[in-house]
Amino acid sequence: MAERVSISSGAITTDVLIEHRREIADLAQRIKNRRLQVLGLYGTPIVIIAALLAWAALKVFIWLNSDTPGAINGIFGGVAVVLTVAFVIQAAAEFSDELGVWKDRKTPLRELRLELALAEERHVLEARRRTPPSMDRQASYKERLPSEIVRLRRESRHYRRIHLAMQWLLFVCSAAITAVTAWFDPPQPAKGVLIGLGFLVTLITAAAGYFKPRERAFNLQQTADSIEQHATALELGISPYNAGEEVRNLELFATTVEGLRAEQRMREQQLDQPQQGQQQVI
Structure with a gap:
């Protein structure tokens, strides 16, 4: 009752x-x-x-x-x-x-x-x-994690696609510069084409170096994999979540996942900083 x-x-x-x-x-x-x-x-x-x-x-x-x-x-x-x-x-x-x-x-x-x-x-x-007990909050926190993993992987795929698109544009433009230079002996109309391709290569290289989509995709995927690994360990009851009391396992799990998310946010902040600032932080 x-x-x-x-x-x-x-x-x-x-x-x-x-x-x-x-x-x-x-x-x-x-x-x-x-x-x-x-x-x-x-x-x-x-x-x-x-x-x-x-x-x-x-x-x-x-x-x-x-x-x-x-x-x-x-x-x-x-x-x-x-x-x-x-x-x-x-x-x-x-x-x-x-x-x-x-x-x-x-x-x-x-x-x-x-x-x-x-x-x-x-x-x-x-x-x-109406705050529920801590064990109930930790259990609901565990149930919300699958959507967080999906979000991290979706953002990781997004930055990976941007990185691949930039790299393919860079490859095509670099090859086109060589091809146009070899094909057209007179300066016109190859001169304008070469200027446009060179500008595009410079722009893509600068954007890739500034926004760092490859590093962002790697960090997001790594965080998602780590959270999923801990969630699987909690479900299976294996180390480090093999304590006899469920309360201790949920508390350790929530603490570990929040640490991973804080580490991910720190890596994002480091990527947003200039190169000199990153070296000082590191």
Whole structure:
């Protein structure tokens, strides 16, 4: 009976915390939408005025003593008309009581931000009041790790693909420079091709040296493999997770994984630093 009550209480706690998270996510999305609404509502007139001033400036400084070309008039006139229509639609959605298109019309952003801060504070207080035992938190932490491993490997594949694309572009451009140099004896049109290929090779080499996609892919894959190795050892009950008490195994597992993640973040910070800074850190 006590176990059934404990399970029911845990389910209620989970539902309450999930509801708080949904409220926070909803408020965050509403703030983003409202920011775009305000930006469009007050930014569109500014863009219209800037377009009209640019149109007038072209007339004054370039075509003062002649007629402005029809293409220029058509472009600026079309832009002004489209922006004016967009502003009218946004104003109607903001101030009209009949449309009701915008959810938070006439609502200041600071009010939404205050609601978000209060919702986060309620979530923290509720989570603190309903905090489960440490063993339950460690067990749920273990269940969340597969998604973290998938994320690390996905990012690793992403950086690996970038590195391979850079290397293949570098190979092709380097070979093309040699081929173009051998094929074209006159300086034109090979000169422009060689300049473009040489610029591309320099750009790819600099980007690869600055962003270091190969090193990032290796570090992410190494961290994912290490976390998976520890998760497998915990599941099988082998060293170092072969203690008789499950609480000790979960505590050691959480400590080890957090250490691996902290080490991964440190390696990322070192890669973001200049070469001189990396040598000082090391």
